[in-house]
Amino acid sequence: MISRVLAVDLPRHVGERVKIAGWVHRRxxxxxxxFVVVRDRTGLAQVVSRSAGESGLPEETVVEVRGTVxxxxxxxxxxxxxxxxxxxxxxxxxxxxxxxxxxGMAASLPTVLDHAPVALRHPKLxxxxxxxxxxxxxxxxxxxxxxxxxxxxxxxxSSATESGANVFxxxxxxxxxxxxxxxxxxxxxxxxxxxxxxxxxxxxxxEPHDTARHLAQYTSLDAELGFVTDHxxxxxxxxxxxxxxxxxxxxxxxxxxxxxxxxxxHFADAQELIARHTDDDPRGEPDLAPAHERWLxxxxxRTYGSEFLFVTGYPMAKRPFYTHPDPDxxxxxxxxxxxxxxxxxVTGGQRLHRHADYxxxxxxxxxDPAGYRDYLDxxxxxxxxxxxxxxxxxxxxxxxxxxxxxxxxxLFPRDLHRLTP
Amino acid sequence: MISRVLAVDLPRHVGERVKIAGWVHRRxxxxxxxFVVVRDRTGLAQVVSRSAGESGLPEETVVEVRGTVxxxxxxxxxxxxxxxxxxxxxxxxxxxxxxxxxxGMAASLPTVLDHAPVALRHPKLxxxxxxxxxxxxxxxxxxxxxxxxxxxxxxxxSSATESGANVFxxxxxxxxxxxxxxxxxxxxxxxxxxxxxxxxxxxxxxEPHDTARHLAQYTSLDAELGFVTDHxxxxxxxxxxxxxxxxxxxxxxxxxxxxxxxxxxHFADAQELIARHTDDDPRGEPDLAPAHERWLxxxxxRTYGSEFLFVTGYPMAKRPFYTHPDPDxxxxxxxxxxxxxxxxxVTGGQRLHRHADYxxxxxxxxxDPAGYRDYLDxxxxxxxxxxxxxxxxxxxxxxxxxxxxxxxxxLFPRDLHRLTP
Numbered sequence: 001m002i003s004r005v006l007a008v009d010l011p012r013h014v015g016e017r018v019k020i021a022g023w024v025h026r027r028x029x030x031x032x033x034x035f036v037v038v039r040d041r042t043g044l045a046q047v048v049s050r051s052a053g054e055s056g057l058p059e060e061t062v063v064e065v066r067g068t069v070x071x072x073x074x075x076x077x078x079x080x081x082x083x084x085x086x087x088x089x090x091x092x093x094x095x096x097x098x099x100x101x102x103x104g105m106a107a108s109l110p111t112v113l114d115h116a117p118v119a120l121r122h123p124k125l126x127x128x129x130x131x132x133x134x135x136x137x138x139x140x141x142x143x144x145x146x147x148x149x150x151x152x153x154x155x156x157x158s159s160a161t162e163s164g165a166n167v168f169x170x171x172x173x174x175x176x177x178x179x180x181x182x183x184x185x186x187x188x189x190x191x192x193x194x195x196x197x198x199x200x201x202x203x204x205x206x207e208p209h210d211t212a213r214h215l216a217q218y219t220s221l222d223a224e225l226g227f228v229t230d231h232x233x234x235x236x237x238x239x240x241x242x243x244x245x246x247x248x249x250x251x252x253x254x255x256x257x258x259x260x261x262x263x264x265x266h267f268a269d270a271q272e273l274i275a276r277h278t279d280d281d282p283r284g285e286p287d288l289a290p291a292h293e294r295w296l297x298x299x300x301x302r303t304y305g306s307e308f309l310f311v312t313g314y315p316m317a318k319r320p321f322y323t324h325p326d327p328d329x330x331x332x333x334x335x336x337x338x339x340x341x342x343x344x345x346v347t348g349g350q351r352l353h354r355h356a357d358y359x360x361x362x363x364x365x366x367x368d369p370a371g372y373r374d375y376l377d378x379x380x381x382x383x384x385x386x387x388x389x390x391x392x393x394x395x396x397x398x399x400x401x402x403x404x405x406x407x408x409x410x411l412f413p414r415d416l417h418r419l420t421p
Numbered sequence: 422m423i424s425r426v427l428a429v430d431l432p433r434h435v436g437e438r439v440k441i442a443g444w445v446h447r448r449x450x451x452x453x454x455x456f457v458v459v460r461d462r463t464g465l466a467q468v469v470s471r472s473a474g475e476s477g478l479p480e481e482t483v484v485e486v487r488g489t490v491x492x493x494x495x496x497x498x499x500x501x502x503x504x505x506x507x508x509x510x511x512x513x514x515x516x517x518x519x520x521x522x523x524x525g526m527a528a529s530l531p532t533v534l535d536h537a538p539v540a541l542r543h544p545k546l547x548x549x550x551x552x553x554x555x556x557x558x559x560x561x562x563x564x565x566x567x568x569x570x571x572x573x574x575x576x577x578x579s580s581a582t583e584s585g586a587n588v589f590x591x592x593x594x595x596x597x598x599x600x601x602x603x604x605x606x607x608x609x610x611x612x613x614x615x616x617x618x619x620x621x622x623x624x625x626x627x628e629p630h631d632t633a634r635h636l637a638q639y640t641s642l643d644a645e646l647g648f649v650t651d652h653x654x655x656x657x658x659x660x661x662x663x664x665x666x667x668x669x670x671x672x673x674x675x676x677x678x679x680x681x682x683x684x685x686x687h688f689a690d691a692q693e694l695i696a697r698h699t700d701d702d703p704r705g706e707p708d709l710a711p712a713h714e715r716w717l718x719x720x721x722x723r724t725y726g727s728e729f730l731f732v733t734g735y736p737m738a739k740r741p742f743y744t745h746p747d748p749d750x751x752x753x754x755x756x757x758x759x760x761x762x763x764x765x766x767v768t769g770g771q772r773l774h775r776h777a778d779y780x781x782x783x784x785x786x787x788x789d790p791a792g793y794r795d796y797l798d799x800x801x802x803x804x805x806x807x808x809x810x811x812x813x814x815x816x817x818x819x820x821x822x823x824x825x826x827x828x829x830x831x832l833f834p835r836d837l838h839r840l841t842p
Contacts, residue, residue, distance in 0.1 A: 004648060021648050023613075023803055041568060041616040060803040089648075091775050093803035117610035117799040126614055133571040140558075147462060150554040152640045152814070154833050155576065155623050156589075158840045168577075170591045170600070172637075173627065173837055179591070186833065189538035189842075192444075193547055195462040201622060202576050206594065216593075219573045227425060227442050227510075354512050374842040378538040382444055382481040382514035393573070412575050412607065416594055419579045421610075421795040 002066075008042035010079045013069045020045050020081065021064045021089065023121070024057050026101035036084075037076065037101070038065060039123070046072075046080040057086065059101065060093035060118070098122075109407060116412055116421055128409050131249050132397045136200055138248025139221050139391075142241045148223065149194040153186035155179060155202065159371060166206045168216075179204035182390060185375045187224040188322070188351060191386045192378055198223040200393075208416065212405040213343070213395060216414040221396075224388030231324070231334040231350040234387040235264070235310055238338060238346060242308070245396070253401065256307040256341075263300055264310035267332065270296055286318040294342040312336045314349075321361045324350035324387070334387070341399050348389025355379040423487075429463035431500045434490045441466050441502065442485045442510065444542070445478050447522035457505075458497065458522070459486060460544070467493075467501040478507065480522065481514035481539070519543075530828060537833055537842055549830050552670050553818045557621055559669025560642050560812075563662045569644065570615040574607035576600060576623065580792060587627045589637075600625035603811060606796045608645040609743070609772060612807045613799055619644040621814075629837065633826040634764070634816060637835040642817075645809030652745070652755040652771040655808040656685070656731055659759060659767060663729065666817070674822065677728040677762075684721055685731035688753065691717055707739040715763040733757045735770075742782045745771035745808070755808070762820050769810025776800040 005018040022040035036047040036057075047065050057063060067081030096118040098107040105112060105122045112119040120126055140150065157180045160167040168179040183199050190197045199222045207214040223241065228234055243258040265273070267288075274292050275281040277299075282292055288311065300309035313332040316325055324334040335349030352358050358376050362369045369376060397409040407413045412421060426439040443461035457468040457478075468486050478484060488502030517539040519528040526533060526543045533540040541547055561571065578601045581588040589600040604620050611618045620643045628635040644662065649655055664679040686694070688709075695713050696702040698720075703713055709732065721730035734753040737746055747753040756770030773779050779797050783790045790797060818830035828834045833842060 021805070041570075062803045062805045089774075089805050090803045091777065091801075094801040096802055117613060118802045120611075120614040129572070129615075130570065132573075136571060137561075137565070144558070149462075149551065150557060151550070151832060152553075152623070154638060154835050156625070156638055156835050156840065168591050168593065170589050172589065172840060173629075175840065177840055190541075190832070192538060193541040194550075202573070204577070208594075217575060217577055353510075356512065377842075380512075380515040381517055381539045382483045382511045384442070384483045384510050411572060411611070414575050414577050419577065419593060419596065419598055421798075 004064075006042040007038070007040050007045040007077070010045055010069050010077070010081075014071055014079065015069065017066060017068050018081070019064060019066050020047075022062070024059050024061045024063055024093070027057070027059060036063075036065075036086075038063065039121075044076050044123075046075040046077075047084045047086075048075075048080050048082050049084050057088055058093050058095060060096060060121075061088055062090035062093075063088050109405060113407060113413060113418065114421070120411065125408075127252065128397060128401060128403075129411065131252050131401065132393060132409060134248040134252060135245045135396060135400075136219075136221070136393065138245035139200065139241055140198070141248070142244030143196070143198045143223060143237075146196065146237060146240065148196040148198045148225070149190075151183075151187070151190055151194070151197050151199050152201065153180075153183045153190075153199060155204070158374075166208070168204050168206045181205055182220060183222050184320075184322070184390075187222055187388060188383075188386065189375075189378045191224050191226040191388075192381070192383050195226040195384075196224070210416050212407075214415075215394065215406060215410060216416070218395075218406070218410070219393035221391040221393055222388065223390075224386060226384040226386040228350060228385055228387050230385075231312065231336055231348070231387055234348050234350065234389060235262070235312075235336055235338075238348060238389050242338070242346075249400070255400070258308060259304070259306050262308045262310055262338070263304040263306050264312055264336075265296070265300075267311055267313045267315065270311050273299060286315045288337075290343075293339050293344055297339050297342040300339070307341055309339045310336050311339060319349065321365055321367065322351045322358070324352050324385075338389075338391075340396075341402075343395070343399055345396060345399060346389050346391045348387065350385065350387035353379065353383045353385050425485075427463040428459070428461050428466040428498070431466060431490050431498070431502075435492055435500065436490065438487060438489050439502070440485060440487050441468075443483070445480050445482045445484055445514070448478070448480060457484075457486075457507075459484065460542075465497050465544075467496040467498075468505045468507075469501050469503050470505050470507075478509055479514050479516060481517060481542075482509055483511035483514075484509050530826060534828060534834060534839065535842070541832065546829075548673065549818060549822060549824075550832065552673050552822065553814060553830060555669040555673060556666045556817060556821075557640075557642070557814065559666035560621065560662055561619070562669070563665030564617070564619045564644060564658075567617065567658060567661065569617040569619045569646070570611075572604075572608070572611055572615070572618045572620050573622065574601075574604045574611075574620060576625070579795075587629070589625050589627045602626055603641060604643050605741075605743070605811075608643055608809060609804075609807065610796075610799045612645050612647040612809075613802070613804050616648065616805075617644075617646040631837050633828075635836075636815065636827055636831060637837070639816075639827070639831070640814035642812040642814055643809065644811075645807060647805040647807040649771060649806055649808050651806075652733065652757055652769070652808055655769050655771065655810060656683070656733075656757055656759075659769060659810050663759070663767075670821070676821070679729060680725070680727050683729045683731055683759070684725040684727050685733055685757075686717070686721075688732055688734045688736065691732050694720060707736045709758075711764075714760050714765060718760050718763040721760070728762055730760045731757050732760060740770070742786055742788065743772045743779070745773050745806075759810075759812075761817075762823075764816070764820055766817060766820060767810050767812040769808065771806065771808035774800065774804045774806050 022038040025039035026037040067084035338346035394406040443459040446460035447458040488505035759767035815827040
């Protein structure tokens with residue numbers, strides 16, 4: 001029995017009789033010759049058959065092909081298999097409702113999503129998830145190198161993490177429970193154990209709006225670290241992490257440069273800039289509008305040559321109760337967003353770490369600390385100054401690849417309307 | 422400002438004035454001297470103070486300490502900080518309901534779980550999760566090296582994955598949905614895209630029983646690969662993966678040897694062995710009882726010197742409908758379990774890959790294929806022979822560390838009774 005050779009390895013076997021296996025990507029029958037392109041996980045291999053008809057297998061049928069590796073400049077990749085013998089490994093495939101062999105995917109997003117298990121086979125679509133996988137590998141290896149510990153925390157929780165809104169309820173053995181909107185509370189508690197933790201896992205938001213940037217489930221890249229001076233230490237770790245992610249995908253797709261220090265602008269200064277240079281005057285608003293994020297991103301490219309921009313110091317009013325205030329500027333916080341190509345990619349900041357500060361923050365917002373008892377308890381037992389950040393994986397890949405909808409970078413999206421496949 | 426030195430790095434700074442930071446692990450006041458042991462993520466550092474009282478900080482209070490690194494054979498690790506200045510970074514800590522500084526954790530499992538965010542700080546408990554993290558890193562790096570792609574699939578699904586039982590229901594925008602019991606259907610579909618995929622993620626089982634080996638949420642290490650001859654190719658990849666996991670934790674805890682080829686016994690032969698050598702006669706039973714798994718594990722140690730044992734060929738009757746039958750032994754399957762130290766650690770096997778076989782398998786079980794339409798559709802579009810496996814991460818760590826309850830290796834377990842912290 002000869003073992004399988006991958007498409008990418010054909011050049012190492014010129015003149016040899018080998019076995020390849022994969023999907024019939026494209027079949028073209030000419031008068032005296034049939035070209036069959038076979039797709040495997042590494043690429044495409046052309047098979048040339050002189051005996052017309054013997055390879056009458058529909059596209060997407062899975063085949064094993066024995067043949068002789070022959071150099072041919074016209075063949076994709078420069079090599080092809082000649083004198084082939086075909087053995088089908090699947091039933092003849094039913095044609096998918098789009099052509100997987102064309103350079104681009106012509107079908108609309110809804111059609112692609114309806115038929116995701118087959119549509120994702122398109123090399124261009126598939127490549128996006130190679131970028132996703134490499135990004136996560138870069139995220140992890142960077143944080144591993146910085147002394148972080150990977151954790152796995154509950155996705156079923158007894159109360160809403162961030163707010164009561166947009167949370168999925170579950171029947172938990174007859175009790176009411178919820179799907180976790182973030183690992184926020186867990187990762188903070190785990191700073192008390194490991195000092196530095198990260199988690200890559202699903203988070204759930206019952207988003208009632210049908211937008212291009214929100215999903216009911218997405219993959220959150222979360223990190224949290226203790227013994228920080230303030231949010232700037234968190235930003236430095238985030239910069240390293242993004243650089244590690246970019247390095248990890250650099251072999252697959254073109255990547256942006258990550259400056260040694262990502263430029264940073266305070267929220268108040270950002271509003272001043274927008275007021276001075278655009279027709280808008282956002283001063284006094286507690287948050288940035290999407291159009292303002294886009295303008296600031298363009299400004300950072302013009303001013304610093306950077307596609308990344310930190311906006312720091314968001315008003316306390318619009319940040320969660322666990323946000324640490326800026327000790328020098330009342331009303332502003334030790335928080336940040338990282339903008340990338342016009343969109344908020346990461347949110348983070350320093351958190352409160354003293355129990356008394358939590359009580360005061362909750363009371364100031366009219367919330368009952370009793371509802372957060374489990375979360376707050378850890379702060380009575382000694383917690384260091386700490387902070388962290390969260391990045392949406394699908395959003396990262398979409399921005400990196402210039403795709404306007406996060407559904408293009410989610411294998412099987414879940415949203416208001418979509419629960420299958 | 423001097424930067425922080427970690428406990429593990431003190432030997433490199435003898436004679437220098439340094440800053441350390443961490444938790445007051447243990448404080449002992451003698452007549453003329455106070456010993457304060459500070460714990461950080463790398464270990465313990467002893468601080469010696471001659472001016473009694475100045476370090477009157479309760480255990481678990483977070484502190485920064487400046488001091489001079491001094492060699493002292495009596496000190497834990499051989500070095501200590503002298504002439505210290507203490508700066509508390511947290512409020513004085515409320516003492517936890519157990520002593521974190523004792524060599525072992527004296528509290529019972531329920532007490533530990535009730536106070537997990539603080540209990541996990543105990544170095545012995547914490548170490549278990551370093552083993553968990555390293556295991557997952559070994560799982561991934563092995564599969565990355567074998568050409569696998571990491572994926573992230575939906576945890577919210579429209580129907581139960583494996584069976585209707587033990588599934589959590591959710592209210593999904595007014596529709597009924599469920600928490601995924603496994604990524605089984607997704608990983609099979611993704612074999613059609615990437616050939617080789619893995620996922621590390623939460624799975625959910627509404628286990629109505631309170632046992633030492635089941636949880637409502639656990640972390641599943643899933644892999645699936647195409648172009649296999651049969652289940653033996655899957656077992657070979659699993660053996661590599663387990664060896665990679667063992668290598669990854671070898672620096673932290675003692676590890677078992679993974680044989681170059683893990684011994685394997687067919688289910689029918691395993692029953693014969695048990696009938697011949699014990700008072701039990703399980704022949705005719707469709708599955709192995711826990712006592713039989715224990716006996717087989719001991720037998721593998723005696724016979725092969727291996728703590729790992731594959732049992733292959735489980736009867737079709739007890740395996741899921743997607744299981745590939747053994748073409749040579751009707752009634753038996755191309756499936757396997759991997760036993761480790763008396764317990765089933767991994768389940769896997771070859772799956773059906775032809776659409777017609779799926780229809781026949783479901784009809785033979787009296788199930789309506791219409792209920793599996795999304796899943797089955799992919800098999801009409803060309804799927805290669807494939808198989809895979811799933812391992813419970815918490816169970817792996819528990820077995821490896823000789824712990825009898827998976828709750829000891831879960832940060833924040835979820836079960837019939839426990840939804841917090």
